[in-house]
Each structure stands twice: as structure tokens, then as C-alpha cells.
Amino acid sequence: MVDQIGGRPDPRSGIPDLTDVDIDSLPDWQGDPLTVYYEPMETESWALTRCPFVVAMGYFTGLQRVWNMPVLTRGTDVWMSLVPMEVESQWIGIDNASGHTVICGLGMGWSAAMTAFHPLIERVTVVERDPEIIELNRRIGLFDRLPDGLGDKITVVQGDAFEWTPDAPVDLLMPDIWLEVVSDGRADETLRMQQNIGAKGVYFWGQELELARHIVRNGQPINDATLAEQAGKFGLPLIGLDTEDYAENTKTAVKQWMKGRWLEGTNVPDELRSPADDMERR
Numbered sequence: 001m002v003d004q005i006g007g008r009p010d011p012r013s014g015i016p017d018l019t020d021v022d023i024d025s026l027p028d029w030q031g032d033p034l035t036v037y038y039e040p041m042e043t044e045s046w047a048l049t050r051c052p053f054v055v056a057m058g059y060f061t062g063l064q065r066v067w068n069m070p071v072l073t074r075g076t077d078v079w080m081s082l083v084p085m086e087v088e089s090q091w092i093g094i095d096n097a098s099g100h101t102v103i104c105g106l107g108m109g110w111s112a113a114m115t116a117f118h119p120l121i122e123r124v125t126v127v128e129r130d131p132e133i134i135e136l137n138r139r140i141g142l143f144d145r146l147p148d149g150l151g152d153k154i155t156v157v158q159g160d161a162f163e164w165t166p167d168a169p170v171d172l173l174m175p176d177i178w179l180e181v182v183s184d185g186r187a188d189e190t191l192r193m194q195q196n197i198g199a200k201g202v203y204f205w206g207q208e209l210e211l212a213r214h215i216v217r218n219g220q221p222i223n224d225a226t227l228a229e230q231a232g233k234f235g236l237p238l239i240g241l242d243t244e245d246y247a248e249n250t251k252t253a254v255k256q257w258m259k260g261r262w263l264e265g266t267n268v269p270d271e272l273r274s275p276a277d278d279m280e281r282r
């Protein structure tokens, strides 16, 4: 058991409450195969560092111990790290990628590299607006060091995800340009990208939480039918909804990551409540 310095963390923050948690009994995350490629380095605004040990909550899974974690920060903002939450929340898209996949948001290049490993992938185009992060990735050299020349499948273009248009048909669009896993207007922002890109399928970061916010605000239960119906209302050809246990996994992600960020007027049912929803009762 641990005493958390400064007391219990704010339930709306990303920091897990470890009070009453026996850290020794938590599972070790198996780690990510790309972790070894990331060495600490900095540009003027960005820093890639390593955190020796954290206890982190997965997106669909629970608390686990993570060792030697690469982290990408800009000032005090963590934009990407190799933790179960980041990996699990992008994996459905990566696993279902094929043909020509467009990723909006380079970050530390992790999702682009993992997508390049997919045997059905011919081409990965990454759209990134910040030249500094493109330069940081050039220095990391991840794509150049992937085995079997897999990095040759990846092209990074500098541009704004909301403006960029492709030069060839796109099979899958994976937007991941956001700092937080929940933010207002995310489906509309994705639609703006999709209107220029016209991908056959779309998987946007945090889509489970965005689907859930709308479904629950409308007073409906989260199930396969309401998820599909809401995807239709977004006007997006969302993929992943037929993944095994998608509705149950969505509920788990909601309980662990919604952190009170419901749409106005939502009456949160008991089964989806988390400590962040009980702040007003404290």
C-alpha cells in the first residue's frame, strides 16, 4: 500500500488513485516492442524522456506496472507515452488497417510504425502540422531502423489535418491529433478531415468515449445497436464496432476514462459512474 504525496489525486485527472492498492500484486505490463527505439532527446519545445516506473490504468484493462516508459512532452503536457492506455486505445485501428492508411498526428511515430508492420498495409501517410515534431522523429530515426525496410511504407507530410487532401484513395483514416482522450466536437472535427480525405473507414482516437457520451446523453444503453446507430449519426464510416466485446469494452473505457466529461444534460446511470461523477456529492 502507498501513501500518495499530496493526498488522493483529483478523480478527474489521469493519475490513478493508488490508495489501498497493493502495487506488488499488480501485473507487469508486457511492454511494447518499439520501446527500445526511443532514447531521450529534446527540441526547442518537445522532449522525449523515459520514466523508470509508473502504475498506469489501461484503456480497456485495469491497473498495471509499467517500466522504463518513453514519454513525449511539450512543456507540462504529455502528448504520447508507451503505456497500456495509449496502446489499447489505438490498437483496433492498427489491427484493422489495410492498403493506404492515413494517420493524422505523428507524435512519436508509434502508431505509424506499428501500422507499417501490418501485412495488409501498402502505404502509411502521416499528416503532422508541427515541423519540430517531424524533426524530432527524424532524429529518433524509428522508421529508418524498422526491420525489412518496413519504414519505406511510411511518408510524413507537414500539413494541417483539417486542410490536407490525399493524392490517392485512402482505405483507413486514423486521426489522433488531440491531447486529451475526450474533448468536445471530436466527431465533427473528424468529419471535417474525412470530408477532404474520403477514407473507406475511420477510427478516431477516443471514439468509444465520444460514441458513449452521445448515447448516454440521449438516455440510451450502450450496446451494439446504439453504437452503430450513433456512428451513423456522426456520418462517419467507423470501424471497430464489430470487434469482440466492443460494447462491454466501451463501458469499461467509459468508467475508467470519461472522468466526468459528459455532455451537458447527461443523467449518468449508476453502472457507468466513476468517482469523478461523484465530485459534487463530496
Ligand SMILES: C[S@@+](CC[C@H](N)C(=O)[O-])C[C@H]1O[C@@H](n2cnc3c(N)ncnc32)[C@H](O)[C@@H]1O
Residues within 6 Å of the ligand: 079, 080, 104, 105, 106, 107, 108, 109, 110, 111, 112, 127, 128, 129, 130, 133, 159, 160, 161, 162, 176, 177, 178, 179
Ligand atoms: C497524440 S499525438 C499523436 C501520437 C501518435 N498517434 C503516436 O502513436 O505517437 C498528436 C500529434 O498531433 C499533432 N497535431 C495536433 N494538431 C494537428 C493538426 N491540426 N494537424 C496535424 N497534426 C496535428 C501534434 O503536433 C502531435 O504530434
